[in-house]
Amino acid sequence: MHNTKEKIVLASIKLFNEHGVASVRLQQIADETGISVGNLAYHFRNKEAIVSSVYEKLFDEFRQLLSTYLLTPSFADFDGQMAGYFEFFKTYRFYITDLFSAEHPLPDIQAEWEMFMNKMILQIKNRIDFHVSRGELLPESSQGTYYLISESIWMTLVFWIPQQTLRRKPVTEGRYRTAVWNHLKPYFTQKGLDTFELISPVLSQN
Template sequence: MKNRIKLIAVELFNQHGISTVSMKQIADKLGISAGNLRYHYKDKAALLEVIYNEMHNETLNYILPKNSYITLFHFEEMMLKFDNLQERYLFFFSDVVHILKTYSNISHIYEVSNLIRFKDARKLVDYYIESGRLKPENKYIDYDKIIYSIWMISTFWQSQKQVITSKKYKVNKGNSMQMLWNILMPCFTEKGMNEYLELKKFVNQKQ
């Protein structure tokens, strides 16, 4: 039952936004009483915390290979997993500021985990520099700011689609991956660009 409750809650949150969905609406959708629902989750905060912890634990599995050569494809694969997560939990990334202001336990975990990700991303960038795929940092290239820009795009990608909805405007459609590559491409060395072109050729062949 607990898993069914979570699935229905995510479905309703995605459809209507977390702030407008009540525990009663979730209970009604499940066909159970509000009291029965509260037996499993005492309130919406408890339910949301469990859902967020599952999201967070899933991202811990988005790891790059250790003790082996990390390609640009590994980076793309990892970021596409994040994109897929955001589609499945659209409500969280649409209402992330509201959620973090309202639910302090989630806010703390979210900030700490992102600060760790920034450090891990910097290690990856340094690895790509050392292996000749990215140019060394200079007065025109600040990788800490690039990392933060990548985080902002990937985090708010789903919500920005709801702001610019015109079907004629194509730039913001699909996943965020090409936008992320556009940020990184000016930093590629010749070796990095060649690897990127091979990656795109492989991806296009699969489609």
């Protein structure tokens, strides 16, 4: 069973997803948690403290997700991390407005977001280089091509869910992963195609 502080954090995430971080008031969080504002203040002195705790949870999960990088050297490993990204960005949907705030009320959070996003792109580029070295992706046709593709994959991982939601399109894990793989398919070698065939049936089931 969740303790009260955990319930407050989970209620806050739900409300942030529905209304945005800036719009949610302490009274709403208290009501969603089923406690009084006074009880809420006992656990968190202000909204900023709640936001910090939400981000502590968010960044801890993101850190764990990044740590799954190359657990096994395979396309399946990359596909598994994609599935993790899907669950993460679906769970913390409020990130899309908070991530790009011109002046974030908590600058440390904005700085950490930037660090995580840069690490994502670096991991993607390293994955591509690794699969080129294994003969599963074609060598780079011109310098910088795979870095640009890494950025495009990053944009898909981060922005696919909100843009699909905005356009009232289905948001499923299979479609998400397919959208990412489509960036790399034109660069598969025959060996890469044969390897990808082993995981493509799984995509069609989601």
